Amino acid sequence: RMSSSAEATNVLLGKSDSLHQEVLSSFPLCDLTEEDLIENPQFCKLLAILAQHVDQSGLTVPLKTELDKAEQKLQSQRRQWLRFESLYRSLQEMVQDQRVRKHHATFCETMERCLLVAQCVRQLDPSSTTNPDQPSVLGLSPEHVMELMPSEKNVQRMKQSVPQQLEKHLKDKSLSLLSYYQPDWESESEGLKVMKLSHLSAQLDKDKKRAASLQEHNKENTVLLQRQSQLYLTELTKCIQLLQTLILHHRLTVQTDLDKKKLEYFEGKCELVLQKIKTEMLEIQLETYTPDTIAAHKKMREKLECEQKACKAEKQSVELKLASFEILGKEFQALAEEYCRLRQEMEVKSWAVKEFTHYNK
Template identity: 45%
Template sequence: MTSEKDISLHDKVLKAFPSADVTEEDLVQNPQFCKLLAQLSEHVDSTGLPKSRRKQLVKAEGDLDCELKKWMRPMITHQLLEEMVQEHVVGKQRCKQTAEDDKFYKTLEQCLLAAKCGVGLQLGDAPCPVLGISAEHLKRAMPSEQDICDMQDRLPKELEKHLKKKANSILGFVQPESEKDSEGLKLKKFNHLPQMLKAERDRIEHLSKENEDLAFKLTRETHNYLNDSLEHMRLLQTLLLENRLKVQTEIDRKKLQYIEAKCRLAVQKIRFQMLEVQLDTYTPSKIATHKKISEHLETDLLASQKEKQDVKNQLDSYEVFGQEFKDLAEEYARLQAEIQAKKLAVQALTNPDAK
C-alpha cells in the first residue's frame, strides 16, 4: 500500500525531472531509485545541470544579452530607418507629400542603400573583385553634402516621431484603454513600457507554469482514474462470471428443452413427408398390381420349393449307392470334360481362322 509520504515523494521527483522518461510506476517499483532522484533534485535543476553551474550560466546569459543588445542596436536603428522610408513610399500613394519630405526621404534612402552596399560588398581600399565597385563609386552616388546635413538635422525628430508611433501601437496592444489617455500620461506609460512588457511576459510564464502543473495533476488523476476503472472492470467481470455460472444451468436446461422440442418437430415433419411420399407412390391401382405380382411370385416360390424338394429326394436316393456311384459320377464328369476339349481341338484344326 502506497503511503501519502511516498506519493508526495513521487510528485517531487516527477516535477523535478519533467523531461526524464520516468513514470510513477517506475518509482513505485524502484523505491531506492526514487529516493536517489529526490536527493539529486536538491543539487541539480530540472535539466540536470548543477545549481552552481546554473548561476554561472544565468550570469553568462545576462552578459551575452547585453552584448547582443549592443550589437543589435545599430541593426535595429537601420531597420527603423528602412521602415520610415517604406511608410513614406506607401503614404505617397494615399496623399500628396511636400517637396521637403520627398527630398528628406530620398536622401535617407540613398544613404541607407549606400551603407547596405558597403557592408554587403565589404568595400575597403580595394574595389570589389567581382563587380569592380569601390568606395569611391558609392561616394559619387551619394547625395550632396548639404542634402546629407539637412537630412541628419531632421533625422532625430523623424526617428523620434516613428518610435513614438510604434510605442503607441505597442501600448495600445498591451493596454487598449490607454488610447483615451492624454499625451502626458502616455509619455509616462512609455517610460514604463519595458517594465509592463516584462511583467506581461512574467505573467504569461507564470500562467504557463501553472498550466504545466495542472497538466501534471491532470495526467496523474487520469492515471489514477484509469487504474481505478481497470480495477472496477475486473470486479465487474468477476461478478458477471459468478452470476453467469449460477444461471448457466437453468439456461442450458431451457436450451436443451428447446432443442428436444425442435428435434421432435423435425422427426414429425420427416414422418409426415415420408407418408406423403408413400401415398403419392402407392396408389390403389399400384397396390392391386403389386398384390397380383406378389401372388404370382408366391406361386413361383411354391413351385421352386417343390422342385427343390424333388431334387433333394433324388440326391438322397443317389446317396444310397455309396462311394461307387460317386466315383462313376466323377469319371463321367472327367470324360465329359475331355470330350469337350477334343471337340474344341478338332474345331480349331478344321477351321483355323475361327477365333
C-alpha cells in the same frame, strides 16, 4: 563538499514519508509515479542523491553557471544588435512613409541615399571570415560606393533633423501600438495617451510574466493530468480484470438458468405451433367437408385401421409359417409348389363343374 552532500542525503533519506514527493518534485520531466519509487527503493535513493547535484532540467551546477553566463552575454549582444536594428528599421519605415505619402522631402531623399550607400558598403566590406583576396562584386570597392554619398551640407542637415523626425515617428508608432493594445484608449486625449504609454512597458512585462506563469502552470497541470490518466488507466484495468473474474465465476450458474428458461420457452413455442397446426387442419376440414362427411370419414378410418391391424397380424402369422417352412429345406419347397399347382387345378375344375351344372339346368 561530498561530506555535506552525503549528510544532506542521509537526512533526506531519513524522511521516508516525504522522500518520494521530494524526488518527484526534483525530476518533474521524468514519467515516474510514487508506486515506481516504492517498488524500486535503490533507484529512489539514487535519484535523491542526484537531486543534490543537478537541477530540474538535468544540468549540473557548474554547467548551469556557465550556461547562465553565456546566456547573459548572448542577451547583451542581442540587445546591442536589436538597438541598431530597430534604429535602422525605423529609418527605413520613415522613408517608406514618405514614399507612400508621395512627399519627396530633401531630408528623406538624403537619408534614403545614405542608407543605400551604407548597405552597399557593408556588403562590399570583407569580414574577418572571408578571403581578402576574393574578387569583389563587379570589381567595386567601398571607396567607389562612398563617392555616391550626398553632399556634406545635406548630410549635416539630415543629421540635425533625424532626432526630431525619428522621435515623432516613434511617438506615432507607440501611440498606434497603444491603440492596438487597448482599443478603448484610442478616443482619449493625446496627453493621457502619452501618460499611459509610459506605463505600457511595465504592463507588457507584467502580461508577459503572467503568460509565462500560466504556461508553467499549464505545464504542471499537464504533467499532473498525465499522472492521473496513468493512475486512472491502471485502476480501470484492475476493475476490468475484476469484472472478468466475476463474469467467469457466475457464468455457469447464469448459463444454466438461461438454458432452462430457453428450453421452457422453446417447448411452449413448439406446443403453440402444434396447436396452431391442428387448428388450421380442423379449419381446412370444416371448410372442405360437412360434419356428416367428417363423421363418415372417421368411421371409414376406424374400419380401415382395424383391417390394417388384422392384415398386419395375418402377415406376421404367415411370415412365421413361411419361416418354419423354409427351415425344412428345398425338398419341402418342391412339395409346396406341387400342392399349390394341384389346388389351382382343383379350383378350376370345381368352377367348370359348377358352370356345367348351371348350364344343364
